[in-house]
Amino acid sequence: MSLFVDWIFQGQDWLSSFGYWTLPMYMVIYFLLTLVGMPAIFLYLAAGSMFGFVKGFVVVSFTDTLSTSACYMLGRTIGRPMxxxxxxxxxxxxxxxxxxxxxxxxxxxxxxxxxxxPSSLLNYSFSLTRIDFWQYLFFSWLGMLPVIGLYVYLGSVGVNLATGNNNPRQITLTIFGLLLAGVAFVYSARLTKQHLSPTKNSRK
Structure with a gap:
């Protein structure tokens, strides 16, 4: 945990050195890293820590939509064979x-x-399917909202919890949110496995 907190602080210090360009720099870094398939969870957490929940949520949702579009376009064009x-x-x-x-x-x-x-790899995978671009983009954006919201929130409170600067209400809300997210993720993971099962699909 201390290594994660140190990483967050170092990232904040580095990005803060860009002054007014801090937010654009974060968005550029997010965009490029997701293009190469980096797991986005660390970027969600970093946004919550640096920008707070509301601003971080908006920034991540917007930038993620841009990278989702770019991955689809790359997958449909020059990146298709690979x-x-x-x-x-x-x-x-x-x-x-x-x-x-x-x-x-x-x-x-x-x-x-x-x-x-992984979200980044799904972007490229969907580019090879028959899904319409606008359907893909809208439902990708919609489906990512709760995931982004959870991790950005955890990032916004995580540093305080790790360093002891917290209050009982914040701890309770965080634990409750994690429990709800855990139940939702387990359920959605089970449904996903069922729908992507070769046996199930062959019976449709």
């Missing part, structure tokens, strides 16, 4: 196209709510 080879070696991702053909936007929404499939 992504196709990568997905062929991973059965769970390979099932997406068949699942989307049956369930459409519901699969996009469901997989965004599930923690078992």
């Amino acid at each position: 992504i196709r080879k990568w997905i062929a070696k991973r059965p769970r991702f390979a099932q997406l196209d068949h699942a989307v053909a049956i369930k459409g936007w519901k699969i996009v929404l469901l997989t965004r709510l599930s923690p078992i499939l």
Whole structure:
């Protein structure tokens, strides 16, 4: 935990050195890292710590939508051959196209709510399916809102909790939120596995 807090503080100090450019720099870094497939959870937490919940939530949601669009476009154009080879070696991702053909936007929404499939890699995987771009973009954005909200909130209170600057109400809300998120993630993960199961899809 102390290493994470140190990392947050170091990141804050470095970004703060850009003055008015702190927010744009964060957005550029977020955009580039998600393009190369980095797990976004650390970026969510960092946004909450640096900008607070409301501002961090808006910034992450907006920037994530931009990177989601860019990954889709790259996957449909110059990155298509490489992504196709990568997905062929991973059965769970390979099932997406068949699942989307049956369930459409519901699969996009469901997989965004599930923690078992990395968001950045899903972006490229969906680019190879038959999903319409605007459906993909809207339901990706909608499905990511609760995930982004949870981790940005944890980032906004995490440093205080780790350093002892907290209050009982904040601790209670955080624990309650984690429990609810845990239940929701387990349920969505189970549904995602069912819908992406080769056996289940073959019976549809």
